[in-house]
Amino acid sequence: MTATIEEPPVDPVLERVKTGVEAFDDLVMGGLPRGRTTIVGGTPGSGKTVFATQFLAHGITALAEPGVFVTFEESPGEIEVNMASFGWDLRRWREANKLAFVDASPRDTDQVVVGDFDLAGLLTRILHAARSAKAKRIVLDSITQLFDHFIADQTLIRRELLRIATALKKEGLTVLMTAERNSEYGEISRHRIEEFVADNVVILRNALDRERRRRTIEVLKMRGSHHVEGEVPFTLIGEQGIVAVPLSSLRLEQQSGTKRVTSGIPELDAMTNGGFFRDSVTLVSGATGTGKTLLVTHFLAGGVTAGERALLIGYEESRGQLFRNARSWGIDFEAMETDGRLKVVCIYPEAQSLPDHLLMIRELVEEFEPQRLAIDSLSALERIAPETGFREFLISLTSFVKKREIAGLFTATDKSLIGGHSASEQHISTLTDSIILLRYIQKADFMHRGLMVLKMRGSEHDKQIRRFTIDGSGMHLGQSAEDALDVFGNSASDGSSVL
Amino acid sequence: MKEGHRSGRDGSPSLRLYVAGASPGAQRALASRKRLIRALNGAIDIQIIDILLSPDEAERAGILATPTLSDDSIDPPRRLIGDISNIAEVLAYFGFPKKDTVP
Numbered sequence: 001m002t003a004t005i006e007e008p009p010v011d012p013v014l015e016r017v018k019t020g021v022e023a024f025d026d027l028v029m030g031g032l033p034r035g036r037t038t039i040v041g042g043t044p045g046s047g048k049t050v051f052a053t054q055f056l057a058h059g060i061t062a063l064a065e066p067g068v069f070v071t072f073e074e075s076p077g078e079i080e081v082n083m084a085s086f087g088w089d090l091r092r093w094r095e096a097n098k099l100a101f102v103d104a105s106p107r108d109t110d111q112v113v114v115g116d117f118d119l120a121g122l123l124t125r126i127l128h129a130a131r132s133a134k135a136k137r138i139v140l141d142s143i144t145q146l147f148d149h150f151i152a153d154q155t156l157i158r159r160e161l162l163r164i165a166t167a168l169k170k171e172g173l174t175v176l177m178t179a180e181r182n183s184e185y186g187e188i189s190r191h192r193i194e195e196f197v198a199d200n201v202v203i204l205r206n207a208l209d210r211e212r213r214r215r216t217i218e219v220l221k222m223r224g225s226h227h228v229e230g231e232v233p234f235t236l237i238g239e240q241g242i243v244a245v246p247l248s249s250l251r252l253e254q255q256s257g258t259k260r261v262t263s264g265i266p267e268l269d270a271m272t273n274g275g276f277f278r279d280s281v282t283l284v285s286g287a288t289g290t291g292k293t294l295l296v297t298h299f300l301a302g303g304v305t306a307g308e309r310a311l312l313i314g315y316e317e318s319r320g321q322l323f324r325n326a327r328s329w330g331i332d333f334e335a336m337e338t339d340g341r342l343k344v345v346c347i348y349p350e351a352q353s354l355p356d357h358l359l360m361i362r363e364l365v366e367e368f369e370p371q372r373l374a375i376d377s378l379s380a381l382e383r384i385a386p387e388t389g390f391r392e393f394l395i396s397l398t399s400f401v402k403k404r405e406i407a408g409l410f411t412a413t414d415k416s417l418i419g420g421h422s423a424s425e426q427h428i429s430t431l432t433d434s435i436i437l438l439r440y441i442q443k444a445d446f447m448h449r450g451l452m453v454l455k456m457r458g459s460e461h462d463k464q465i466r467r468f469t470i471d472g473s474g475m476h477l478g479q480s481a482e483d484a485l486d487v488f489g490n491s492a493s494d495g496s497s498v499l
Numbered sequence: 500m501k502e503g504h505r506s507g508r509d510g511s512p513s514l515r516l517y518v519a520g521a522s523p524g525a526q527r528a529l530a531s532r533k534r535l536i537r538a539l540n541g542a543i544d545i546q547i548i549d550i551l552l553s554p555d556e557a558e559r560a561g562i563l564a565t566p567t568l569s570d571d572s573i574d575p576p577r578r579l580i581g582d583i584s585n586i587a588e589v590l591a592y593f594g595f596p597k598k599d600t601v602p
Contacts, residue, residue: 102558103558103561104561104563107575109575109576110575110577110578111577111578112592113564113580113581114582114585115581115582116524117524117565117566117567117580117581117582118522118524118565119563119564119565120520120551120564121519121550121562121563121564121565121567122563124519124557125550125557125558125562128554146563149563150564
């Protein structure tokens with residue numbers, strides 16, 4: 001079936017055209033191949049026009065590459081207004097002759113089509129615009145509208161579209177065409193446009209998952225070139241446009257440092273053979289009230305005492321509560337913040353989508369440049385996200401943290417009070433370097449608390465379960481609680497469920 | 500710029516024919532234009548606009564397809580795209596009085 005189709009040879013040095021969506025460019029080995037045609041398919045509202053405009057905007061503002069916007073749907077005036085919220089001043093670019101519009105939006109005409117015709121009118125206008133703006137990039141948004149405009153002449157439009165695509169290619173233009181899709185996981189585009197004009201196919205999705213919108217971008221095909229497979233979440237942000245969330249499986253080459261940092265608790269440092277690794281992520285898992293926030297507090301204070309900057313993202317308690325708690329354990333968060341050594345940010349998980357949380361954390365880290373980061377708790381975040389989205393979030397977050405050589409401490413709440421493990425644990429545990437379990441231990445008629453270092457990547461550690469107490473100066477690890485094996489056994493012995 | 504082309508030089512009705520260079524389609528359309536003028540005994544003005552020479556005109560009028568015969572004097576403009584060789588139908592579409600002698 002495809003045997004007769006001539007595939008261009010794989011060219012590893014195809015010149016790349018950056019789209020301005022950084023994480024997307026990573027997926028396609030640096031950008032869209034120059035001089036090729038890419039179809040961007042998506043359902044209404046999936047962000048096609050934003051992506052297309054960003055592609056032009058990046059060329060104009062960052063790379064001195066003028067562009068042409070051929071619009072079949074909205075008028076140029078409407079596009080200028082709609083895109084202004086992303087910080088793109090299309091009108092100014094147009095006046096500076098860096099951007100040219102070809103207005104092929106529906107006009108009020110009485111029109112009848114009889115017999116054969118061609119789209120030389122359209123092609124001529126596009127080429128004229130491209131030449132007078134010295135354009136390098138061109139957007140056609142959306143091709144589907146063109147088919148709808150000449151609804152009775154689909155075959156003819158296919159022929160003409162191919163002619164236009166060929167002519168644009170000959171001009172050396174990098175072409176981005178958008179196409180409507182009927183459903184998120186159905187055929188690639190209406191009219192199967194991708195089959196005859198596209199070198200590359202990209203899909204934007206805006207799917208409803210657990211009553212939440214989840215936007216993703218996926219590269220379906222790149223002719224003669226490699227690309228990363230799978231959907232990557234993105235979000236639309238004012239003044240920026242599309243911000244894709246980099247999937248860190250791309251960048252698993254984070255160097256594993258050997259430098260240790262204190263956990264903030266001397267006994268725990270001893271158990272872990274000298275503390276946590278500088279560029280590692282540790283998960284603290286336990287039921288409510290077992291001391292997770294206490295561990296976080298020690299972790300932050302330990303960093304600050306050692307001269308580091310520490311950042312806490314709180315998803316469960318208010319600043320007031322967190323500061324009060326710390327004070328009751330003899331730790332003065334207020335003074336630390338005043339010294340600029342600590343930053344505590346509390347936000348409701350529901351306040352924004354998961355990708356937005358990730359971007360917020362990244363922005364905070366870039367701004368504050370902490371050496372350690374605590375998140376309390378991931379479980380609170382998990383409840384706002386579909387499962388796949390949460391996993392992607394975690395992957396991105398952990399890889400970001402490691403890349404920045406930040407020591408991370410994340411907490412997860414167990415649903416059951418004694419033993420057991422939560423769903424989030426299963427997600428998180430494989431992605432974190434170390435796991436610390438906190439459990440209630442029942443002994444006769446008294447409830448103790450116990451701590452165990454379950455796993456520590458790249459290091460020996462004390463495998464004992466240690467009982468601990470909490471007083472006005474925080475956590476104190478005591479002797480081992482050998483009689484409590486069953487409590488931890490649920491998670492500790494059944495490696496498959498946790499590791 | 501949508502000034503009316505209500506009539507031609509001598510008050511006779513005026514149309515515009517948008518073509519692309521000398522393509523076969525354009526040649527056929529130009530031949531039909533002559534027959535149209537003859538059918539109305541010259542009482543019509545049909546401007547030829549070669550969009551390859553004046554792309555700005557095509558942009559202004561929003562022409563996508565060629566050949567297009569357009570009455571830009573009315574709002575919205577009335578357009579016939581494609582084959583304009585059936586003189587009687589073309590005249591009827593643009594609302595000209597039918598001639599008894601169809602050439």
